[in-house]
Amino acid sequence: MHSLRIADRSPTPCSPRRFRHQVPLHLLQFPQSRLRPRIQVVPLHLLQFPQSRGFDLEFKLADDPKIALQRYGRYLYDALILFCPSVERFGGSIDLAAIIDFFDSGHDLIIAADSNASDLIREVGNECGVEFDEDPLAVVIDHISYAVSETEGDHTLIASDDLIKSDVILGSKRIVAPILFRGIGHSLNPANNWYVLKVLSASPSAYSANPKSKLSTPPTLIGSAISLVSIVQARNNARILITGSLSMFNNRFFRSGVQKAGSQTKHEKSGNEQFLTEISKWVFHERGHLKAVNVKHHKVGETDEPALYRINDELEYSVEIYEWSGTSWEPYVANDVQVQFYMMSPYVLKTMSHDKKGLFSTSFKVPDVYGVFQFKVEYQKLGYTSLSLSKQIPVRPYKHNEYERFIPAAYPYYGAAFSMMAGFFIFSFVHLYSK
């Protein structure tokens, strides 16, 4: 998966972003005459949320010849939503390479595939680290946790509640109702364990196959390895949401009740709206986006930053970490931010304590080794942007006059030398003045 190129960028204090979204709509792929009213409502419900959250949205057809992500080298949008699962070629100047460059430069992406996903969308998914099922007619089928309904009987509409446990990604309020899903499943490349995560997985009884034909061989994608909704947080902190069902986003699913087969509880409203709203907040950096500023270090008792330290000095290190709340920078509260005093390996590793206003600080003693050290903060927590700070500082040994003046272990020798002097003095008097 070469495309998520490693852009190791230390966080710079960023200003609040006005999000401008470009949405090639799934429905508008069809020529105007074949618009079906039902689908017309598909994306609008979700996208009202971003609008009410202060984003500027732009809707475009997938094959509009004038669409472009950048002009004269500058990107026109902050995020891209692709709700066009069966597009073969984009119009304008967008192609697979342009989309890859878009998220390599730190911008966010939402991709929805569906049961007629084109090769292009599958390739975009591959570049993001997920693999859709190769069979173009396969959908996710679950005969045990499907959603009970009067009309559809082939168990392709599944109700899933196997969510990732993360308050920062899904919000602090628990999603009670299961989430309705109808579409294709994907699996994750295990080499990217840290960057690509399953947010909503299928139950262990699910499998991916064509519902209309008989199964000749056992399906390749089965059970909880099938991911229904995945997220990617890249090293440059771009966030991507990938899902295999476009109908997850539509009004009908948002408003309908859901009852999971085999359970008695019938929920009035499916969990789709809450789930997608919360996860879109995460994707658009309204939650879990950290910045670290004001790295300061000084000797205990002083305030200015010295150019170098001496071994066995007591020093204090502090950094301010803030989290973007969608409207402003709030102080970040956590108990697991650590600082390392590092030279080839960490000599000191300490957890920093915070004062609830975002100031993390700790103090420690410089180790008894001299050389060029770094203050390193490497913070990687699930769902949060990664912080990677490092500040170089040399450490010197004692100067010749910084040792203790009189060594207690040598007092007998001092005493002996002085007693010899005294003895010589007394003896010379005795020798001179005795007969």
Next chain:
Amino acid sequence: MAREKSSKDNAQALFHSLRSAYAATPVNLKIIDLYVGFAVFTALIQVVYMATVGSFPFNSFLSGVLSCVGTAVLAVCLRIQVNKEFKDLPPERAFADFVLCNLVLHLVIMNFLG
């Protein structure tokens, strides 16, 4: 048997003659001998201390031991030269040499003590 008894008698006779000869030495020489004994004793104490505690400020150890040994050596030189049977130089000159050498010795010791 007689030889052993005579060798033991010889040792005793030797010891007695040494004691009586020493008792006959002049008082000032005995004072110098006392001074030498004091210096050597101090040196021994320091060596025992270093053997137990360790030689951490080795320069201080060397300086202390050297001051004791140097003092003893200079005192022995003085004793030789002050003896009435020594005709090469007058005892006043011997004493002047002794004082000068001791001054130099103590200067070096103070510098090396650390």
